Amino acid sequence: MIPVQGVENQTIAVLGLGRSGRATAAALTEGGANVVVWDDGVDTRDKAAADGMTVLDLTREANWDGIAALITSPGIPHLYPKPHPVIAMAYALGVPVDNDIGLFFRSFATRDWESYDTTPRVIAITGSNGKSTTTALIHHILREAGRPTQIGGNIGTGVLSLDPAHDAEVVVLELSSYQTDLARALTPDVAVFTNLSPDHLDRHGGPGGYFAAKRRLFAEGGPDRAVIGVDEVEGRYLADQLAMAPSDDRVIRVSSGQKLERFGWSVFARKGYLSEYRKGRQVASIDLREVKGLPGEHNHQNACAAYAATRAVGIAPRQIEQAFHSFQGLPHRSQRVAEIGGVAYVNDSKATNVDAAAKALTAFQNIRWIAGGMGKDGGIEALQPFLGNVVKAYLIGHSARDFALQLGQTPHEVLETMDQAVARAAAEAQPGDTVLLAPAAASFDQYPNFEKRGEHFTALVQALPR
Structure with a gap:
């Protein structure tokens, strides 16, 4: 568990008591907060009360006295198609609203890191398609290369249920638009944008709002490296917004199908071969055609994104290639x-x-x-x-x-x-x-x-x- 920092002796409300809500309540309590909870489901509230949680009816304005913040589960609408009534009340009362992702990024670093030889890193992945496979593949590559690593977020373990970071560890997070849209802190070391296709449009008020939710990870997160899929116009726009010039290697452009030779750093796959280019010169190549766990062009795009992200944290091409061949893929995804x-x-x-x-x-x-x-x-x-x-x-x-x-x-x-x-x-x-x-x-x-x-x-x- 990652105890939430900066909440000692504050009263913090948690809305939604699914997996992430319960983990959030526990992490807040561990951080010294006085936690009150609410859920729309009567049975869920009863179970929370039986487990010793303080259930408080947040639909009543009189119960908000002294509440310093509201932490909501990602699945609960906070803007479109309309805010949940409890979130709307928080807005009206001026109570800050956040989610577990925001709490994670503000609590992950600790004083223990001062004794570490290598600072822990966070790689965060978002996009429409392929982000689960890309996340799992990055985690697999790191593990096969001998780097300490954990995986969580929208896949695997909830972010606040992860263990505090070890020396040189890399935490790999899959983040959905529901998670990036509201988080008040977003500070990954490496951020990955796979691609964009229409999804969750009612939740985000249309395609512009959906893309804006993804973009927050980069525009507000300020990652040291941004890995951007540029096979759609949104990715090309995002890469252009982040880079100071074509040679800016803080942005790593990736593609499945396009040659990307003129940029400071790029990774692309064509005709089954992955190529890494730096400053206009090819520096590595991998034959993906015999990688059974990554079939098809869509998985080659995932491979490019995972390759770029792990190169950004110092993994060698040969180690990545070996890990590709031992990757079995995610259940139910090719x-x-x-x-x-x-x-x-x-x-x-x-x-x-x-x-x-x-x-x-x-x-x-x-x-x-x-x-x-x-x-x-x-x-x-x-x-x-x-x-x-x-x-x-x-x-x-x-x-x-x-x-x-x-x-x-x-x-x-x-x-x-x-x-x-x-x-x-x-x-x-x-x-x-x-x-x-x-x-x-x-x-x-x-x-x-x-x-x-x-x-x-x-x-x-x-x-x-x-």
Whole structure:
């Protein structure tokens, strides 16, 4: 746990008692604060009271006397589409509102660091797609290189539940727009922007607000190094805003598909090869084509971002390359779960929309595609240009028949259940094929979440005869 600094003897209110809210309350208490809590759920409040927390009705103005700050969980709206009533009351009363990310950055450094040989560092990753894989890959590279490291934020452990930093440690944080939007302190040593595509637009009042939430990590954070994906105009804009000149190597531009040779520092992937350039000269290269845990152009972009971030903290290219080959990928994200009789089985259950499914469909050859579930607006019609590698589609779930109508000439079969789809795909697959679960749909018709769907697929594959 990281005790929150600067709160001793203050009364601090915590709104929302999920994982991050409970961890925040504990870290504030450890820092000497008098903590009061509130949650909209009656059962949650009752459990908090049973656990010894002080539950205070923050919807009543009379209860705000003496409260120095309100700490809110990331999932609770603080601006759009409209502020939560408790947050609106804090605004009206002039009570500062923050979140656990802000508390982390103001509390992470301690006097113990004065005795360390190497100052701990923080790498923070944000963006729309690929940030979880990039975060996990950075953490993996550091660990394989022998650097002390922890991982947290939007993936793994909540930030205030991390351990206090050790000598030379690098903490790797995935940060969503919900987390960066409100944090009053954002001071990473290295900040990474993967890419931008429309998401959470109601929460941020449109695409401009969404990008502004991501941009705060760089504009207000002032990182020593900024790793910026420049495959979209927002990334190019951000890199331009941060750099004093094309030669400014405090900004490391990364891309999957573009050559970036004219900048002070850049990392890009083309035709399966990652290249690092400094001051117009290539200084390193890695063949990504045989890195099984990072298939496809989207993962090559993730690899470039992770390479740049770890180079920025002193990891050598050869160490990074070795770590790439031992990276197994994240569960449910282009995760290679088995190879049986020359057939690869890949779990990309996280591909719940057409954009994610399109990336998966371009990452493999000879695909036997398992798709379906609760389809989203437009179904899979937008995937027509990406079906060239599909040998046959096996359709399941609520939208199976609707998807079948949108597949055109692509061979397909409506099978409804995952059990049937895996069995049929395995029976028909030939050596060199890939059986790919990339549903392009939500899971809620048959599973509580995409994780359970991916776990079921994996279990069925593991049970196939060898």
